[in-house]
Amino acid sequence: MSSEQKKVMMEVKNINLRFGGVIAIQDVSFDIQEGEIRAIIGPNGAGKSSMLNVINGFYHPQEGEIWFRGEKRPSMEPYEVAKTGIARTFQNIALFKGMTTIENVMTGRQLQMNKNFFWQLFRYGPAIEEEVMHRKRCEEIIDFLEINHIRKSPVGSLPYGLQKRVELARALAMEPDLLLLDEPMAGMNVEEKQDMSRFIIDVNEEFGTTIALIEHDMAVVMDLADRVVVLDYGKMLADGTPKEVQSNQAVIDAYLGVAH
Numbered sequence: 166m167s168s169e170q171k172k173v174m175m176e177v178k179n180i181n182l183r184f185g186g187v188i189a190i191q192d193v194s195f196d197i198q199e200g201e202i203r204a205i206i207g208p209n210g211a212g213k214s215s216m217l218n219v220i221n222g223f224y225h226p227q228e229g230e231i232w233f234r235g236e237k238r239p240s241m242e243p244y245e246v247a248k249t250g251i252a253r254t255f256q257n258i259a260l261f262k263g264m265t266t267i268e269n270v271m272t273g274r275q276l277q278m279n280k281n282f283f284w285q286l287f288r289y290g291p292a293i294e295e296e297v298m299h300r301k302r303c304e305e306i307i308d309f310l311e312i313n314h315i316r317k318s319p320v321g322s323l324p325y326g327l328q329k330r331v332e333l334a335r336a337l338a339m340e341p342d343l344l345l346l347d348e349p350m351a352g353m354n355v356e357e358k359q360d361m362s363r364f365i366i367d368v369n370e371e372f373g374t375t376i377a378l379i380e381h382d383m384a385v386v387m388d389l390a391d392r393v394v395v396l397d398y399g400k401m402l403a404d405g406t407p408k409e410v411q412s413n414q415a416v417i418d419a420y421l422g423v424a425h
Contacts, residue, residue, distance in 0.1 A: 172196035173235075174343060174375055175220070180229035182215055182399075189215040190226065191399045197343065203377045204390035206410075208419055211396040213379045214256060217345050220377070221253045222246040252341035254332045256379075258347045262321030264332050266312060266333050267303060269320055273338030274299040306334050309371075310364055328358035330364070337368065344368070346378035350385060358382065362389060383420075389409065395419070 182190040190212045197203045199275040205213050218224040220231065222243040231238045233249060241249075252273075260269050307316050310330050315323060320331050329349060337343060349365065350358045362385055368374050380386050386393060387407040395402040395410055397419040403410050410416055 169361050171200055173197070174233070176230075177216070177220065177230040178232065179228045180216070180219060180226045180231075181224045182224055183221060187311040188399050189224075190219070190396075191235060193229075193399070193401045195394045195401065197375060197377050197402055198392075199375055200369070201375060201391040202389050203375075204364070204380075204386045204393045204407075205377065205379050205396065206383070206386055206393055207396035207402070210398070212399040214347055214398055215399075216396070217253070217347055217377070217379060219227075220317050221345055222244075223249055224296050247339065250340075250342035251345065252336040252339040252343075254329075254336050254347060254349060256351060258325075258328050258332055260320045260328060260332055262383065263319055265317050265319055266323075267300070267307065267413070268335070268336045269331055270303040270307060271290045271300065273335040274303060291305045303334075306337050309367070310337075326353050326360070329353065329357075329361065333348060333361075333364065333368075337374075344374050344376045346380075348379050348381065350380060350382055356403070358385060365389060423425060 173196045176194075177196075178194050180190050180193045181188075188393055193212070193216065205216060207213055215224060219226050222241045222245065225240055233251075238249075243253075261272065304316075307313055310333065312327065312330055312334065315327060315331075323331070333346075333349065346365070350361050353361065365376060365378070366389065369376055378389070380389075390407055392405065393407055393410045395413070395416050396403045402415045402419055403413040405413075
């Protein structure tokens with residue numbers, strides 16, 4: 166589907182984020198279209214993770230607006246943002262290390278569970294039926310990401326690349342409309358990156374999930390992304406297709422370390 170045919174899912178408009186006298190994001194605006202893979206790139210300290218934190222409610226900008234599905238979004242906390250259909254993985258893995266893979270993935274279903282605490286506490290009647298249904302969905306996601314062989318393994322004992330995949334599974338268990346991936350391939354070897362790239366494409370195509378990701382590996386970004394926004398020192402340098410961004414002189418200068 167061409168970008169002209171896609172609907173805008175999210176718009177960030179004139180976002181300004183400051184921490185005391187430090188400007189993290191300065192007047193940044195871009196959109197994310199339904200069904201696309203949208204990359205946010207830039208050198209270290211460019212404001213990429215800060216932007217994801219604004220989108221999912223960890224940070225609240227001093228100025229600017231966020232529009233989601235055509236409506237201006239009020240100030241929200243992360244759990245409220247999650248309820249709107251936005252899931253997130255983190256640059257530093259945030260799993261429950263003592264819990265198994267399936268248990269970690271099940272935690273991603275909490276927002277989907279309707280039975281009250283009383284039923285869940287005693288695991289009786291409707292609560293058991295609901296848990297069986299949600300566990301089945303989690304097992305499907307585990308199969309999809311090809312981690313069935315570690316479903317009962319404590320995630321703290323797993324190699325780094327597999328932990329990243331478990332974190333992706335947990336985010337997918339939320340069945341998000343928009344999936345935010347913060348450096349999903351950081352620290353991976355070539356083979357692990359190839360696997361993760363394949364899964365990201367499969368999630369986008371087979372689940373229809375819109376994805377916004379931060380990634381430092383430019384070869385990966387250029388292969389995966391439909392469109393790319395480039396940040397540098399909190400400002401937006403460029404926005405366009407991978408080919409357009411690659412040939413943008415301001416982007417080339419930023420990555421080559423040309424003095425500002």
